[in-house]
Amino acid sequence: MDTIISPLFDVTRIRQDFPILSTKVHGKPLTFLDSGASAQKPRAVIEAMTRSMETAYANVHRGAYHLSEAATESYEAARIATQRFLGATEPEEIVFTSNSTAAINFVAHSYGRGVLQPGQFVLTSEMEHHANMVPWQMLRDANIGIGLRYVRVTERGELDLEDLAAKLADGKVGLVALTHMSNVLGTVTPAAQIARMAHEAGAKVLFDGSQAAVHRHVDVTAIDADFYVFTAHKLYGPTGIGVLYGKRKLLDAMPPFLGGGDMIESVTLERTTYAAAPARFEAGTPPIIEAVGLHAAIDYVTNIGMGAIEAHERALVDHAMAVLPGVEGLTLLGGAQDRGGVFAFALDGVHPHDLSTFLDRHGIAVRAGRHCAEPLHTRFGVEGGTTRASFGLYTTPEEIDLLAAKLTEARRFFA
């Protein structure tokens, strides 16, 4: 297959935006197939962050002087860019956290302990990243009467929607917390349908968009999500900043989680009144430079167009589906109808670690292990882990071909 070259999406030109993609690993050109864990950064992000430190840096919200005002302005501009990126109604619905994990833990604490009632349940699934599982287990184990249920995953690696309906049926679920795209199976879940089902059963719904927001155009209003989280570092942005979207009326009713500076209205020795959302949830000095980086990343992907990125990645998925199953001894995990560019697989006779070391020596970066989704690996009977290749907007069909060729070679090497 030829590299897809369209006027809308020129992958060769896009690759030039990412300095790291022209580096070599062990003397081989880098083939980076671990974007699902963290994506590489375009020059636009790197330069925006540098520029902010060189020309417009001070602490935010605290100083009545030029630099602090400039930094505050760019921090709040990032909030507006994020609001638009997610299709949220107001910038106040965007809370900056440190990553997806922090965003979900925050909801588990603030909404879970502050709003959910004893006797209610949280409903998550078997295919979650630990970030969307462990916080709910901790809530369940806090002895405040909140239970936990799991939606089953089908053999094809899709959410079992009948099971979802059954587990919502008694009306006791207060919050549904599900992934919008699996970081192992690549499965994209039907978010709008899930939200409708949750709402009909009287539950609110949170989506873990850590993977989905990178590969698809997400509109939280169209989905009717109550909460939506993602993490900047997978969206070609910096580490250290994540996003929680929450509907305004939900955020307004939620108690703060961390106490400190920046989240208060007034403090006396006796009592404190808290600022309105989102400031109430952003205690302490926020990720100021990272917000600038996130803003640049959002601008970068929206300039290319989420639609164009999605089309490119769809072609990559089709290509991978045509090539990978042809590798002898390879078994893909799951096979969902609607999937993105994440492929976890087993290669007969080759342990994932040995395979990833082998591939690394050919410049190919993949991930081996259980990808923070141990229950899912147990579900599919691969407790020992899998190897995972995941794509980004800079991935090419030739890289997938190279992977397939080296998998065949690895099988011979380890035979």
Next chain:
Amino acid sequence: MSETGDIADLYSMTLRDLARDPAHKGRPEAFDATARGDNPMCGDRVDIYVTLDGDRIREARHVARGCEICQASASLLAELVPGRTQAEAHALGQRAGEIAKSGAGNDTTDELHRLSIFAVVHKFPSRVKCVTLAWNALDAALSGVKETSSE
């Protein structure tokens, strides 16, 4: 050997033979101590079973679900520790870890020479824990702990 460590050096015939050798594999019918080593991030798991003669190890066996390095290390452990005191076995495990981390492995004694197959691992830093898992499990078994990890 290349600067960054050649794949063929890591997977030497000695290492691969050890990984596949069934001689020390399998859960014995009777044993005096056992422990499980789990590396939760990657899913590797090694169960070590030992029988003792007082302070001395009579036999060691393993059941390993893991990569070739992990399996080879568990097999070498089972080959080397019989006849040693618990303190000697622990010291041997420390040495295996040091060799994997630093690449130092020019010992002349026979059994330490066997451990030198792990010297190349220091060029593959993410794999050091594959060498140490079985030895950590042995330490745990000998000190009466049930579970351990090398992550």
